[in-house]
Structure formats: C-alpha cells, structure tokens
Amino acid sequence: MRSPESPVLTISGLIKDVGPLASLDGKMLRVVSGVSLIAERGQVTALLGANGAGKTTTIECAQGLQARTGGTISLLGQDPGRAGADLRSRVGVMLQDGGLPPSARPIPLLRHIAGMYAKPRSVDELVDRLGIESFARTSVRRLSGGQKQRLALAAALIGDPEVLFLDEPSAGLDPQSRQLVFELIAELRDAGMGIILTTHLMDDAQRLADYVYIIDAGRNVAEGTVAQLLQREPAVESGEHIRTLLFEAEAGLNLSGVLPESITVRETRAGSYIANGPLTAQDLAALTAWWAAHGVMPSSLSLAARSLEDVFLDVSGKDVR
Numbered sequence: 602m603r604s605p606e607s608p609v610l611t612i613s614g615l616i617k618d619v620g621p622l623a624s625l626d627g628k629m630l631r632v633v634s635g636v637s638l639i640a641e642r643g644q645v646t647a648l649l650g651a652n653g654a655g656k657t658t659t660i661e662c663a664q665g666l667q668a669r670t671g672g673t674i675s676l677l678g679q680d681p682g683r684a685g686a687d688l689r690s691r692v693g694v695m696l697q698d699g700g701l702p703p704s705a706r707p708i709p710l711l712r713h714i715a716g717m718y719a720k721p722r723s724v725d726e727l728v729d730r731l732g733i734e735s736f737a738r739t740s741v742r743r744l745s746g747g748q749k750q751r752l753a754l755a756a757a758l759i760g761d762p763e764v765l766f767l768d769e770p771s772a773g774l775d776p777q778s779r780q781l782v783f784e785l786i787a788e789l790r791d792a793g794m795g796i797i798l799t800t801h802l803m804d805d806a807q808r809l810a811d812y813v814y815i816i817d818a819g820r821n822v823a824e825g826t827v828a829q830l831l832q833r834e835p836a837v838e839s840g841e842h843i844r845t846l847l848f849e850a851e852a853g854l855n856l857s858g859v860l861p862e863s864i865t866v867r868e869t870r871a872g873s874y875i876a877n878g879p880l881t882a883q884d885l886a887a888l889t890a891w892w893a894a895h896g897v898m899p900s901s902l903s904l905a906a907r908s909l910e911d912v913f914l915d916v917s918g919k920d921v922r
C-alpha cells in the first residue's frame with residue numbers, strides 16, 4: 602500500500618460478513634476479506650473490480666452506512682462507524698441508485714439539501730454545470746438514469762465536501778454527460794477534494810484515477826498509478842499488439858486525425874494524454890512529426906505494451922463472476 606501523505610481515507614484489513622444466509626444453512630458469508638487502501642486529498646482514487654468484487658460494500662463501510670466485521674477505517678481522521686453529523690457534513694456521497702425522493706423536482710430538492718448546510722455551494726452554479734435546467738420540471742421518478750446520476754452528483758456536492766464518494770459515476774451517462782461529469786470530477790480533484798470512486802470500467806479508471814486499487818473476490822489484488830499498473834509483467838502472453846502511450850504536454854492539444862481511428866486518444870486531465878490501441882512505429886512517427894510541426898515537446902513520455910484491461914484480466918482472473 603502507498604505511504605500516506607495527506608490521506609482523507611485509510612482502510613486497513615477491512616472484513617465484512619453478511620447473513621446469516623438461508624442459502625448457506627444459516628451461515629455468514631464473507632464478502633470483503635481484508636481490503637486495505639489509502640485515498641489522498643487532491644487525488645482520484647479508484648476501486649476497480651468486476652461485478653460482485655466487494656467495491657460497494659467497501660465504500661459503504663467507509664462511509665459508515667454498513668457496520669464492518671473487522672479491520673480499521675479512518676475517514677478524515679475519524680471512525681465512520683462512530684462519527685456523527687460533523688463528519689457527515691464533510692463527506693459527499695453519490696450512491697449507485699441515487700437515493701433521491703421520487704416525487705421531488707430537481708431544483709427545489711437541491712435548495713432543500715442546501716438548507717441543511719452552513720456553507721452550501723451555489724445551487725444555481727451546480728444546476729448550470731451539470732445541465733440540470735433541461736430537466737428541472739421533471740420529477741425524480743421520471744428522470745432518465747443519466748439525469749438522475751447528474752442530480753445525485755449535484756446533491757453530493759451541495760455541502761462542499763472535503764471527500765466525495767462516487768459509486769459507478771458513469772453508469773447510465775451518455776457520452777456528453779460523461780464528459781461533463783468527468784470534467785467536473787477533474788476540476789474538484791484539482792481544487793483539493795479527495796475523490797474515491799468505484800467502477801468496473803477500465804476506461805473510467807484510466808481516464809480519471811490518480812491511483813487504482815484492483816479488488817477481486819473481496820481482496821486487493823493489485824494497485825498503482827495507471828502507468829505503474831501498465832508496466833506489470835503479463836501473466837500470460839496475449840499475442841495482441843495493443844499498446845498504451847502516455848505523455849504530458851501543454852493542455853488542450855487537438856490531436857484529432859493525427860492517429861488512425863483504431864487508436865483512442867484522450868486528455869485525461871489538463872496536459873495528460875493517453876493513446877491506446879494497435880500503435881505502430883508509423884503511428885509514433887506521425888505523432889512526433891505532429892509535435893515537431895506544432896512546437897510541442899512532451900515533458901514525459903511512456904509506452905507500455907498493455908492496456909489496463911489486460912492487467913485487470915491478469916490479476917482478477919478471466920472468469921466472469
């Protein structure tokens with residue numbers, strides 16, 4: 602586990618049993634068996650794992666929504682299992698199913714939540730940033746999955762939290778909303794918020810996370826920055842020639858058309874670029890020629906013969922659970 606600098610959350614040896622379950626003859630089921638992690642201020646920490654890996658259980662224990670069976674958790678220096686309203690007001694939570702009252706309309710709901718905090722963020726600003734105005738007159742129950750998700754994010758941010766938990770933040774979002782939500786997450790991180798998200802999508806982790814913990818069957822199986830995880834030796838030679846190129850340069854480069862369409866290129870945060878796909882020496886030549894023509898010299902550059910998905914499949918096994 603990494604050494605803490607400015608942790609907002611430290612989980613050590615978390616154990617969670619559920620039950621007793623009739624399907625197990627009245628025995629308890631261990632769904633988390635020793636997860637440990639550290640999430641830092643000003644960073645996005647991702648818990649990446651397949652369905653049922655134990656991600657939601659882990660973060661619900663971290664939020665104090667579920668009682669843990671064993672291990673220790675420190676959220677902003679307090680035990681979330683015992684802490685009161687003071688801690689809750691410093692923590693924003695966006696749950697998978699939203700947890701929003703079905704008959705409420707978005708803006709009055711956000712104003713109501715804002716009224717619960719001493720120093721709320723501006724409702725108008727959040728409504729504007731997350732495009733909520735376009736569905737402001739629709740009740741929660743009639744909102745699409747993506748609209749609910751954006752409203753849930755606004756609700757989680759109203760109290761201007763120091764820590765933000767996001768459970769599968771891109772679930773149900775169309776590409777435009779996803780971009781909107783991802784830009785906001787990057788901005789909040791840059792402003793110093795500690796963000797912890799769960800996802801089973803490699804792409805989300807690759808685009809957003811400063812540090813990734815891969816969880817499988819209730820345990821940590823790998824961790825690191827995306828670049829570190831990509832440097833891991835493959836367990837089995839895949840025979841594919843997918844490569845990932847990471848580079849840092851000035852923000853806002855328009856690289857469209859520089860590389861073939863089979864290669865995705867993204868700016869994951871201001872000035873950090875990732876290109877993923879069947880990159881060839883010719884593609885690298887085209888990219889460096891483009892840099893030369895545009896006076897761009899990257900401050901860092903790395904190439905890995907793997908994608909995060911390869912690493913994920915190596916460490917969590919290839920069976921679908």
Ligand SMILES: Nc1ncnc2c1ncn2[C@@H]1O[C@H](COP(=O)(O)OP(=O)(O)OP(=O)(O)O)[C@@H](O)[C@H]1O
Binds near residue numbers: 655801
């Ligand atoms: N109360 C419960 N009773 C029975 N099984 C449970 C209970 N709570 C969790 N589980 C099981 O524990 C495992 C971990 O669940 P959890 O929701 O934490 O996984 P997850 O990694 O968040 O998955 P997903 O990506 O599908 O949301 C799953 O197999 C789930 O079915």
